[in-house]
Amino acid sequence: MASLQISDFNSQIPVDLLISYVFQLHTNISKLESLRPSKQVNALFTQLVNLCTLPSSIDVRALPQDLQLKRASLINLCGQAEGLMELEFSTFITKTPKPLNNLNLFPYYGNYVKLAKMEYNILAENGAASPKKVAFVGSGPMPLTSLVLAASHMRTSHFDNFDLDEKANSLARRLVSSDEELEKRMKFVTKDVMELRESLGEYDCIFLAALVGLSRDEKVKILGHVRKYMKEGGLLLVRSANGARAFLYPVVEEHDLVGFEVLCVFHPNDEVINSVVLVRKPFASN
Incomplete structure (x- = not known):
């Protein structure tokens, strides 16, 4: 799946295309052996964040039940990945001489x-x-x-x-x-x-x-x-x-x-x- 950039869409991304891309990423993320930070994990979640911050008219409340379940699964995966990323960076930053000066890492x-x-x-x-x-x-x-x-x-x-x-x-x-x-x-x-x-x-x-x-x-x-x-x-x-x-x-x-x-x-x-x-x-x- 090609990486999406905000510049690809002058006004907003069509809802059908957005849903298609999001759930393709969900499939790819679900197949990962681990959600710990790695090149592959970082690339997939970066694509997902970039995609979800594009202008869009989507109302997730209108999604059918099967996609609501997938959305719940995706939120759960995002939460796990976020927790693991914070854990890794906090562990690393606490070992630096002045940790609070290195939060921007x-x-x-x-x-x-x-x-x-x-x-x-x-x-x-x-x-x-x-x-x-x-x-x-x-x-x-x-x-x-x-x-x-x-x-x-x-x-x-x-x-x-x-x-x-x-x-x-x-x-x-x-x-x-x-x-x-x-x-x-x-x-x-x-x-x-x-x-x-x-x-x-x-x-x-x-x-x-x-x-x-x-x-x-x-x-x-x-x-x-x-x-x-x-x-x-x-x-x-x-x-x-x-x-x-x-x-x-x-x-x-x-x-x-x-x-x-x-x-x-x-x-x-x-x-x-x-x-x-x-x-x-x-x-x-x-």
Whole structure:
């Protein structure tokens, strides 16, 4: 399959062609022996990302059931590959003399810098430029959003980062340990979000990473749990996906956010992949 470039399409890629290419890539990725970074793995996922960031009018909700199942499988494969890539680069970067100066070795570092700035701007526009305490759920071994926000945008905020994987948290701690000031403001906790209850009420703002809850049912369950225990007036920033980007990440619809006040929905049209949905837990009426 020839590599696609954005320049191949002046306006937007036809939906039928997009679907054909995406599921051909899904077939090729499914046949890989390993999803660890390699020339072949990197080439296939680069093609997929390039394809899914082309202008397109696709609505993935209209896909038939068999393709919905393939899309779910593809999102799962993307999640696995992303986790393995972060693990490999975090392991490598933690061994360098000044790890935080070498974060740009991670291939998608520039995307995270843009995404974090976008998210900060959205929070600032909604009165949360410098929250006292922030939770990031699903931080992984390369907690780039927290690092960029803590170092560049929220210089007084305390970040509690939650991940299921202790190895991921151990690597993240080693990345941050090279900076005494950041280390004081960033904790890494190995815990499932569904095990967090009253402690969720401590946070002014909670981030929910895109790959926390891969299926809609899981995502809705997690959103309901967070809403139950977070503080009234607290903000929840949820990552989603729009258009063809929904082949890479799960979509969060407004009707999945029952009981929240939706403040902002933003869909990027550049190389940033994730959409951002900002919601608030309303104050209980007297």
